[in-house]
Amino acid sequence: MDNKPISTLQLAILIFLLIPGNSLVFVPGTAAAQDAWLSSLLAIGSGLFVLYAIIKLHDIYPGQKITTISTSVLGKIPGIIFNLLFLWSILLYTVWLFYSLIMLLEIIYPLQPSIFLLSILMLTCVFFMYTGLNALGRFGELLIWPVLLFLFAGVILVMPIIDLSNLQPVLVNWKPVVAGILYVAEWPFTIVVVMGLFLPMVSGLSNRKSRLKIYWWYLGGGAFLVLYTILTYASLGNELISIYQFPVYEMFRLAGFGDFQRIELLFFFLWFTTGIACIIIFYQVLLFMVQDICGLPDYKSLILPLGLFLLVFTLYMFPNTIEYQLLGFKDIPVYTLPINFLYPTVLLIAAKIKQKRLT
Amino acid sequence: MSFSLIYILLLVTGLFLWLEGGSLLKRRNLKELLVVLLILVLSFGYGIDYATNARVLPDPKTLLSVTRPISDYVNTFFQVKD
Numbered sequence: 192m193d194n195k196p197i198s199t200l201q202l203a204i205l206i207f208l209l210i211p212g213n214s215l216v217f218v219p220g221t222a223a224a225q226d227a228w229l230s231s232l233l234a235i236g237s238g239l240f241v242l243y244a245i246i247k248l249h250d251i252y253p254g255q256k257i258t259t260i261s262t263s264v265l266g267k268i269p270g271i272i273f274n275l276l277f278l279w280s281i282l283l284y285t286v287w288l289f290y291s292l293i294m295l296l297e298i299i300y301p302l303q304p305s306i307f308l309l310s311i312l313m314l315t316c317v318f319f320m321y322t323g324l325n326a327l328g329r330f331g332e333l334l335i336w337p338v339l340l341f342l343f344a345g346v347i348l349v350m351p352i353i354d355l356s357n358l359q360p361v362l363v364n365w366k367p368v369v370a371g372i373l374y375v376a377e378w379p380f381t382i383v384v385v386m387g388l389f390l391p392m393v394s395g396l397s398n399r400k401s402r403l404k405i406y407w408w409y410l411g412g413g414a415f416l417v418l419y420t421i422l423t424y425a426s427l428g429n430e431l432i433s434i435y436q437f438p439v440y441e442m443f444r445l446a447g448f449g450d451f452q453r454i455e456l457l458f459f460f461l462w463f464t465t466g467i468a469c470i471i472i473f474y475q476v477l478l479f480m481v482q483d484i485c486g487l488p489d490y491k492s493l494i495l496p497l498g499l500f501l502l503v504f505t506l507y508m509f510p511n512t513i514e515y516q517l518l519g520f521k522d523i524p525v526y527t528l529p530i531n532f533l534y535p536t537v538l539l540i541a542a543k544i545k546q547k548r549l550t
Numbered sequence: 551m552s553f554s555l556i557y558i559l560l561l562v563t564g565l566f567l568w569l570e571g572g573s574l575l576k577r578r579n580l581k582e583l584l585v586v587l588l589i590l591v592l593s594f595g596y597g598i599d600y601a602t603n604a605r606v607l608p609d610p611k612t613l614l615s616v617t618r619p620i621s622d623y624v625n626t627f628f629q630v631k632d
Contacts, residue, residue, distance in 0.1 A: 283614075310558050369629030407566040433631070481602040485585045492574050492582055496589040498558075499559065503597040506555070506609060518614060525617040526623070 192226045195394035201328035202393045204407035205472060206242075206383055210412030211342065211419075212469030213284075213379035215291055216437035218420055224429045225358050228420040230371025231402050235413040236285025237372075237532065238380030238461035242409055244535035245387035251542045257367060257387030257535070258483040264541045271393065271484060273534065278480045280530040281385060285473040287519050290314075293505075294512070295437070299459060309505060312467070313498045315398045318497065319365065319471045320494045321421045324392055326329040334464055341461040342415055348454060349446045377528035379416070384411065384531050398457040436512075474501070555601040559594055566590075 197205075220227040222232070227537070245257060251345050252260045271502030288494050289309065320328060363367065421431065432438045432534045440462075443455035477497060482490040509515040574583060599607045624630075 222625075222628065224631070269551065277605045279613075302555065306554050306558065322560065364629065368631055370624065370630045373624075423624065481589075485581060486587065487582050488579070491584075492570045492586055493589065494563060496593065497567075499562045499593040499597075500589050502558070502562075503555075503593045503600065504610070507596050507600050507609075514611070521625075522614040522617055523622045525621045526614060546569050550569075 195392050196324040197328040197389060197393045198405055199393055199395045199398070202386065202389060203330040203404040205328070205389075206386060206405060207408040208331055208338065208468045209382055209385075209472065210336065210379050210409075210416055210466050211338070211461070212465035213288065213328075214416060214419075215466050216295060216477065218374040218423050218432060218438045219290075219378055219416070220420065221432060222372035223367045225422060225424055226368045227371055227375075228358070228417050229362065231375045231413070231417045231420050232369050233368075234372045234375035234380050235410065235417075237376035238383050238409060238413065239406065241381050241384050241531065241535055242386070242405060244539045245384060245390065246405070248387065248394075248535065248542055249396065250392040250541055251546055256391055256479060256483060257384075257538065258480055258540065259382055261534075261538055263443060264538055264545055272481065273537070274484050276530055277534050278477070278484065280472055280527045281476055281480065282462050282504070283508075283523050283527060284502060285470065285477060286508050287515075287523060288466065288470050288473065288527050289501060289505040290515055291519075291531040292463070292470065292510045293463060294515075295440075295466070296461075298440075300457070306506065311503055312470070315467065316471050316474045317319055317498045320474060320498075321491075324389075324475070325474065330471070331468065332466060338461060338465060341458060342419075345458065345461070348448065349426055349442055351448070352442075352445050353422060353435055354428075355425050355427040358362050358421065364529045372377070373526060375416075375527060377524045377531065380413065381528065381531035384535055385472060385520060387535060388476050388479045389493075393496040403502070477501075478480045495550075557595055563590065563594075582584045 218227060219228040224229040248257060249255075250258055252263065255263070258274045261273050261277075265273060266271070289312065293305050293308050296312075297303070297305060319330070383495060389395065410517065419439060423438050426445060427435070427438060427443050431441070436442045440455055440458075443458050444453070447454055474497070478490040478493055479488075480499065481493055487493070509516065560591065595607055599605060
């Protein structure tokens with residue numbers, strides 16, 4: 192047993208949590224309207240490819256983070272430029288997720304100023320960073336069963352309000368479906384590229400059986416996303432989904448059984464825990480990247496300054512919800528999709544060429 | 551809002567100095583010190599800029615709005631409704 196802080200199962204669970212944690216109470220792929228579920232289903236392959244690419248890269252360069260592989264494969268300057276583009280992409284995801292979670296928290300704490308909530312969230316993440324990678328892996332392991340319970344319970348609870356006619360007509364126009372695939376591929380599927388920075392810290396990756404777990408858990412996350420997209424469209428319909436800011440939250444507001452109403456408040460556990468797990472993963476990735484790009488021996492001294500920077504940057508980037516909508520759903524995907532996809536692809540091609548030349 | 555952000559900037563910096571300041575100076579790693587300082591300067595700069603509503607510093611959003619024509623084109627081509 193090698194002495195590494197995260198096991199393969201823990202990594203697989205973190206990959207699973209990345210999917211509901213990123214999509215939170217939104218429905219990715221709304222560009223495809225009632226065909227959003229089809230777009231989600233077809234986009235699952237994009238994340239699978241990215242996972243394959245980062246694992247393959249790790250096989251070629253064992254024990255190296257994807258950022259280090261970038262400089263050794265592409266050369267120092269192009270590698271650093273590539274890493275900086277990737278850093279900017281992850282920074283955007285992190286601040287976007289910070290703001291999304293704050294908006295969600297403001298529903299329960301409407302009187303608390305957002306800066307106060309943001310500070311608490313940031314300090315929670317800072318605490319996690321100080322506890323180390325092992326705690327992150329265990330956090331995922333601890334969280335997975337309640338998360339799965341809530342995900343399954345959610346499916347059962349909304350069953351009475353679904354109307355499958357809301358999913359029709361199917362595939363009237365292929366163009367919005369393709370747009371949906373692109374949007375869902377960008378968020379949340381290809382985000383799994385961030386795991387390329389965790390792979391050197393994962394034990395048991397050489398075992399084929401435990402490696403398959405990573406793909407299976409990812410597929411499980413994808414399946415839940417497709418299922419929830421179907422449920423949300425079937426219960427609310429396309430018109431309402433385009434109006435609501437948090438469609439999944441609204442779906443649970445409508446659901447209930449007997450006298451037991453307002454079940455959406457129960458589901459805050461699911462959204463908050465998966466959301467914060469995602470932010471912690473991104474935070475850790477940012478720390479790794481800054482450490483690698485600057486060539487520092489340790490990232491511990493960066494934890495608090497980076498947390499402060501994320502707090503300020505979130506407020507600066509998203510001063511209001513209009514800017515948030517415009518940047519998050521229109522401008523950011525155009526930048527992040529090519530980066531998420533091309534970063535591991537280019538590195539894999541370059542690494543293969545280099546490997547061939549050497550042999 | 552504006553004042554509380556300045557307080558948070560000061561509080562977190564104080565916490566950082568308390569937790570990491572001593573060991574950072576002890577290690578005498580100039581590169582590490584510079585990176586930390588750069589991140590703190592950026593945080594303070596943008597934090598004060600936001601808190602005072604001065605908007606003197608370059609807006610990082612402009613880096614993204616460059617891609618807006620592409621997203622507009624993609625949305626028009628794929629017939630995506632806003």
